[in-house]
Amino acid sequence: MKREDLTKELSIGTGTKIVLLILDGLGGLPRGGKTELESARTPNLDELAAAGAGGLTDPVFRGITPGSGPAHLALFGYDPLRYQLGRGILEALGEGVEVGRDDLVARGNFATLRDGLVVDRRAGRIPTSVNENLCRKLNSALSLRGGVAVRLYPGKEHRFVVRFTSQGLSDAVSDADPQKENKPPLPAHPLSPEGEKTAALVNSFIQDATDILKDSAPANTVLVRGFSKFPAIPTMAELYKLKPAAIANYPMYKGLAKLLGMTVLNAGPEAADLFQVLESHYAGFDFFYVHYKKTDTAGEDGDFEAKVSAIEKFDRELPRVLALRPEVLVVTSDHSTPALWKGHSWHPNPFLLVSKTARVDGLSGFSEKECGRGSLGRFESIYALPLMLAHAGKLMKFGA
Amino acid sequence: MKREDLTKELSIGTGTKIVLLILDGLGGLPRGGKTELESARTPNLDELAAAGAGGLTDPVFRGITPGSGPAHLALFGYDPLRYQLGRGILEALGEGVEVGRDDLVARGNFATLRDGLVVDRRAGRIPTSVNENLCRKLNSALSLRGGVAVRLYPGKEHRFVVRFTSQGLSDAVSDADPQKENKPPLPAHPLSPEGEKTAALVNSFIQDATDILKDSAPANTVLVRGFSKFPAIPTMAELYKLKPAAIANYPMYKGLAKLLGMTVLNAGPEAADLFQVLESHYAGFDFFYVHYKKTDTAGEDGDFEAKVSAIEKFDRELPRVLALRPEVLVVTSDHSTPALWKGHSWHPNPFLLVSKTARVDGLSGFSEKECGRGSLGRFESIYALPLMLAHAGKLMKFGA
Numbered sequence: 146m147k148r149e150d151l152t153k154e155l156s157i158g159t160g161t162k163i164v165l166l167i168l169d170g171l172g173g174l175p176r177g178g179k180t181e182l183e184s185a186r187t188p189n190l191d192e193l194a195a196a197g198a199g200g201l202t203d204p205v206f207r208g209i210t211p212g213s214g215p216a217h218l219a220l221f222g223y224d225p226l227r228y229q230l231g232r233g234i235l236e237a238l239g240e241g242v243e244v245g246r247d248d249l250v251a252r253g254n255f256a257t258l259r260d261g262l263v264v265d266r267r268a269g270r271i272p273t274s275v276n277e278n279l280c281r282k283l284n285s286a287l288s289l290r291g292g293v294a295v296r297l298y299p300g301k302e303h304r305f306v307v308r309f310t311s312q313g314l315s316d317a318v319s320d321a322d323p324q325k326e327n328k329p330p331l332p333a334h335p336l337s338p339e340g341e342k343t344a345a346l347v348n349s350f351i352q353d354a355t356d357i358l359k360d361s362a363p364a365n366t367v368l369v370r371g372f373s374k375f376p377a378i379p380t381m382a383e384l385y386k387l388k389p390a391a392i393a394n395y396p397m398y399k400g401l402a403k404l405l406g407m408t409v410l411n412a413g414p415e416a417a418d419l420f421q422v423l424e425s426h427y428a429g430f431d432f433f434y435v436h437y438k439k440t441d442t443a444g445e446d447g448d449f450e451a452k453v454s455a456i457e458k459f460d461r462e463l464p465r466v467l468a469l470r471p472e473v474l475v476v477t478s479d480h481s482t483p484a485l486w487k488g489h490s491w492h493p494n495p496f497l498l499v500s501k502t503a504r505v506d507g508l509s510g511f512s513e514k515e516c517g518r519g520s521l522g523r524f525e526s527i528y529a530l531p532l533m534l535a536h537a538g539k540l541m542k543f544g545a
Numbered sequence: 546m547k548r549e550d551l552t553k554e555l556s557i558g559t560g561t562k563i564v565l566l567i568l569d570g571l572g573g574l575p576r577g578g579k580t581e582l583e584s585a586r587t588p589n590l591d592e593l594a595a596a597g598a599g600g601l602t603d604p605v606f607r608g609i610t611p612g613s614g615p616a617h618l619a620l621f622g623y624d625p626l627r628y629q630l631g632r633g634i635l636e637a638l639g640e641g642v643e644v645g646r647d648d649l650v651a652r653g654n655f656a657t658l659r660d661g662l663v664v665d666r667r668a669g670r671i672p673t674s675v676n677e678n679l680c681r682k683l684n685s686a687l688s689l690r691g692g693v694a695v696r697l698y699p700g701k702e703h704r705f706v707v708r709f710t711s712q713g714l715s716d717a718v719s720d721a722d723p724q725k726e727n728k729p730p731l732p733a734h735p736l737s738p739e740g741e742k743t744a745a746l747v748n749s750f751i752q753d754a755t756d757i758l759k760d761s762a763p764a765n766t767v768l769v770r771g772f773s774k775f776p777a778i779p780t781m782a783e784l785y786k787l788k789p790a791a792i793a794n795y796p797m798y799k800g801l802a803k804l805l806g807m808t809v810l811n812a813g814p815e816a817a818d819l820f821q822v823l824e825s826h827y828a829g830f831d832f833f834y835v836h837y838k839k840t841d842t843a844g845e846d847g848d849f850e851a852k853v854s855a856i857e858k859f860d861r862e863l864p865r866v867l868a869l870r871p872e873v874l875v876v877t878s879d880h881s882t883p884a885l886w887k888g889h890s891w892h893p894n895p896f897l898l899v900s901k902t903a904r905v906d907g908l909s910g911f912s913e914k915e916c917g918r919g920s921l922g923r924f925e926s927i928y929a930l931p932l933m934l935a936h937a938g939k940l941m942k943f944g945a
Contacts (some may be wrong), residue, residue: 175905205943206548207924208931209555212944225944226546232945371945489942491935492904493920513904514920523922 149384151543152398152531158386161472161537164423164433164530165220168459169213170441170482172300172494172513176449181484182495183512184449184455189463190476190497190511195475197499199336199508202526203491204480210491210538216479217401221381221434222530230404231316233372237306238403239396244375246425249314249343252371253305254322255279255364262327266304268364279364280305286357287350287488295350300396307369309346315339320370321351340526343372357383378408381432385534390429392422393436409439414438416462431440431537435466444482452484473536474499475529495525500536549624549784550932551943552656557769558786561872561937564823564833565620565929568859569613570841570882572894572913576849581840581884583912584849586858589863590876590897590911597874597899598917604880608636610891616879621781621834622930630804631636631716631773637706638803639796640709642698649714649743651919652771653697653705655679655764658704658755666763667703679764680705686757687750695750700796707769709746715739720770721751730766737845743772753789767851780830791827792822793836802834814838816862827869831937835866844882848934852884873936875929876911893923902938 154385173180203209204216205225213223214235237250244250255276257265271279280297287295294310317340321333333347334340347369355366381387383406391402394414402409408430412422427433436460443451466474481492495516497508508515517523521532534540573580603609605625614635615625637650644650655676657665669714671679680697687695694710717740721733733747734740747769755766781787783806791802794814802809808830812822819835827833837859843851866874881892895916908915917923921932935939 174902178905180904201920201922206931207921207928208933208935208940209551209934210940210942216945226548229546229944235945305725397753427766486902488900491932491940514906517920517922523924 147224149222149527152534152540153384155541155543156534156539157541159537159539160431161539162427162431162433163365163473163533163537164435164466164469164471164475165533166435166437166466166474167220168440168456168478170474170480170489171456171478172481172483172490172492173206173444173452174485174492176485180221180513181444181449181452185453185460187432187456187460187511189460189467193463193467193476193499194497194508194511194515196505197497198503198506198521199516200512200521201479201493201497201517201523202496202529203493203523204526206277206525208491210489211480212489213397213479215399216526217398218478220529221405222385222527223378223405224527228376228378230376230401231371233306233331233373234404235397235400236371237298237308237400238375239398239400240300240306242300242306242308244308245310246250246375247310247312247314249309249316250373251306251307251315251369254368255303255305256366256368257363258330258366259492261329263323263330263366263368264327265363266322266368271364272474273299274303275364276300276303276305276373279358279361283354283357287353290353293346297425303364307350309350313342314374316342316372316374318347318372321347322368322370332508333369347372364398376404378404382406385530386539387432388430389432389434391434391436392419393434394418395436395438398436407434416459420462420465424465424469439543440478441482444484445488447484447487449484472500472538473533477529490537493524494526496521496529498532498536500543502536547624549622549927550563552622552934552940553771553784554622555941555943556785556934557941559937559939561939562831562833562865563873563933563937564835564869564871564875565933566704566835566837566866566874566876567620568837568840568856568876568878570844570880570889571856572881572883572890572892573844573852574883574892575630575647576885580913581844581852582856583914585853585860587856587860587911589860589867590687590803593863593876593899594897594908594915596905597897598903598906598921599916600898600921601893601917601923602896602929603893604926605613605925606925608891610889611880612889613797613879614801614924616712616797617855619926620804620879620929622785622927623805624927626797628776630776630801631771633771634708634773634804635683635797635800636777637698637708637773637800639798639800640698640700640706642706642708644708645710646775647710647712647714648775649709650773651769653707654768655703655705656766657763658730658766661729663723663728663730663766663768665763666722666726666768669763670702673699674700675764676700676703676705679758679761683754683757687753690753692862693746703764707750709750711746712735713742714774715743716772716774718744718747718772721747722768722770733769747772750902760944762945776804782806785930786939787832787836788830791834791836792819792827792834794818794835795836795838798836798838807834816859820862820865824865824869840878841882844884845888847884849884872900873933874939875931875933894926896921896929898932898936902936917932
């Protein structure tokens, strides 16, 4: 029996509330002896830490740097090695694209082709409005040509999502993207015999699009990558009898949440925006995933101060969440994004759980180091959900 | 997907260096309140501990006392339950015996047979030179008798390695060694139908050898045990794209390293010998396994003071390693060998990782206790390699 199957078997529906606050990429590395979190003034988080139980989590296992997909899946109680999701599907769902069982989705870029070479993979980052016009033009011109149904959905600047609809499509297709500039376009290749038909279809789509766009320089071709089909993944309601809501601003996180059957509640990017949505929908759900992106963005940018400031802004709004008095409140991150590393890393996340049934560790503040002293110890993120369910009274006894 | 397969998939080759210093059997038990490591004066290790991240490792899992094979395999990123190696193969490779796919190897002892009983399993620990003569004699006499190719390789005192070469040999054969003295010789038995032919062959070899040695008392028979074939095990280059070197003095460790595709660099037994070889080959490899045996030997002998002294000697030479400034430096052991236990034990190993990308725990010294306070927490040795790869920038991100 797999461990997640045990958690599923023991879970029961109750009215108690779990609030999971994710500060994306929160964990850091010290500069002058202090991490971003240790450098930030966080009186509210520190007070909360004094009242709860701390720990450190590894998103997958020690040493593994996760993408956002595996890191979040683990936090929601899904084994990230069992469920591996394509980036295309996350992006598509995040953009609000309906994806069904016969659909194949991928991420696309408008790009610039000159003298047979891809000279700009982002078409000079065309304005989003231009992108929208081009997608409209392509959608109508392609539908006139007939064949397999293809539809483009504009994203920001040069990005779009493309959806192909037909029976027997396969995601065993390589990226049609040379990845570097001043290279010739790279056609899609089948990665297995099932991918042959789809690769041909994708290449014919690229050729048609390039024909249609021939006078639209700098956006006169398309690159397509991350082919994904709708994954077979159970919902959080099926697994854990939860009625979950996701409060997020970024497409990727909303897409993942939708995939797991969460109700997506759109919000602005600030902590105040997120918490306002939490307040106004608090009665309707029993599990709230609240995603704050700014910490990760600052970490990716290598901007230590911006990350400190993003943490401090979050802290200032925190009392609004505390006022709701959820049975279980967790503050943690999906993965670390140290500003000194300028990207996701493998370092463990601070994890703080506050609940009437938690042992109180008496930590002196909320930080990587203090959480490392906490009674929850160091554990893999996949154990966060059973722990939250238990503290919320949502897990029955195992065995007699 | 298995975890080690994920690590394999994400690994990339880079020029960064990993130095793994193994003090064999380092972990101990307290005498008068202090373990061997806590009793030793180790200013260099203590200073290093203050600059790195600490943890405790379980070689296999809590409670399991490992042999050298599984303990080392885990440290090199091989699941010790997936890859189980016969002692014979390690001994043979360590002695420099070439082992191919059609070979079966085993460990042997010259022994004394009197009145149908094995009265001395070690033939009075005959001098190595006598052993060498006897092996020569047996090799030429056996080759004259024809049949399956058999070759003996002398070890120290009464020990040898024997290699049988023929298609269809099997390692499903029980030891031909009564284990206790004053018992009759024990023939080899097949452990499965595939072992039948091989058991007969082994027993005929023992009879032939005993015939040939009839006038060579006290070395007038042979005991043979640990039958092993060349195991199907991937190399560290195949798994993790490393260019690994092993710096060791003892046959067993060199044998294991060779099996995993490491380049074996012979060295003397002292820390100074090992580190000299490390210095002179530092440019040629990106992973260095440095094996220091004296701590384990002293532990096995139950000699607390000798173990303390071996640790102190190691510590004095340590600055030579630090001067190389590897991107990742780990100091740990394969398993514990407490002098009070006089053998391998299940107690966890102190583990210290020093790297620019490590969180600094500010430990007050290098000991079991201080490492137990460290941010790496307690983990199974199999995670040491992904952790080292990550800190060396040799692991890509998992998923999008």
